[in-house]
Amino acid sequence: MKIPKYYDYKYYVGDPCYVIDDERWSLFCNKLWAAEERERQIQSNSSDKEPEEISYDDLFPLFVDWETKQGLTFSIEVWNSPNGDGEWHFSPHAQKKHGWIAGESMPVDAGILAIVPKDAIENTRMMVDNDDIKSLRNLGILFNTEPILQTSHHIVGYVQLNDEEEDFVIYCDNCGDYLQSEYDIIYSDCGCTQGCYSCFEECEDCYEDEEE
Numbered sequence: 093m094k095i096p097k098y099y100d101y102k103y104y105v106g107d108p109c110y111v112i113d114d115e116r117w118s119l120f121c122n123k124l125w126a127a128e129e130r131e132r133q134i135q136s137n138s139s140d141k142e143p144e145e146i147s148y149d150d151l152f153p154l155f156v157d158w159e160t161k162q163g164l165t166f167s168i169e170v171w172n173s174p175n176g177d178g179e180w181h182f183s184p185h186a187q188k189k190h191g192w193i194a195g196e197s198m199p200v201d202a203g204i205l206a207i208v209p210k211d212a213i214e215n216t217r218m219m220v221d222n223d224d225i226k227s228l229r230n231l232g233i234l235f236n237t238e239p240i241l242q243t244s245h246h247i248v249g250y251v252q253l254n255d256e257e258e259d260f261v262i263y264c265d266n267c268g269d270y271l272q273s274e275y276d277i278i279y280s281d282c283g284c285t286q287g288c289y290s291c292f293e294e295c296e297d298c299y300e301d302e303e304e
Contacts, residue, residue, distance in 0.1 A: 101210060101236055103237075104209075105239055108170065110219070113215060124154060124156050149244055153169050171205045173200045173243065182258055195231075199231065241253055
């Protein structure tokens with residue numbers, strides 16, 4: 093029998109609350125908070141800022157050394173999910189690149205995203221085990237090679253996966269600049285021209301009519 097390619101995955105990317113053993117989630121959170129405090133202190137020691145003055149966005153990624161119930165230890169890379177809970181979607185063209193196996197989006201309930209090795213995934217209320225592909229592909233995105241995750245309020249789209257931006261990134265059709273929202277698109281009164289704050293110019297014909 094041919095084994096579906098889904099079973100070749102090695103990494104899950106998404107909210108770790110879906111794949112960390114429910115009974116040990118509080119332990120994972122404690123380890124994450126400890127990693128955050130260490131990182132705050134490290135950045136404080138190398139700057140003139142107090143630990144509490146370090147921007148939350150600048151703390152990531154954080155790394156949690158996580159020991160499974162089987163006694164195996166893995167390093168789990170954790171990132172902030174900008175703007176908290178929600179869902180990050182990635183389009184079909186992105187899914188075909190860089191070892192993508194399955195999954196189309198990353199829902200978020202704990203306000204964080206993480207790269208979790210397959211063997212660090214244990215039973216949760218959301219799935220049976222780390223081979224429960226039907227559930228896992230609805231909880232995050234699966235890869236057969238270690239992916240690159242980056243999140244920040246300072247990067248295009250806030251979340252990038254293998255240098256691919258999430259679906260709802262908008263660019264100006266006129267100049268190609270990144271737009272924060274669709275409300276950054278400006279239209280002329282007559283509807284003949286459009287652009288963004290960087291490139292918009294009024295329709296010349298309408299402008300001349302107004303002068304006459």
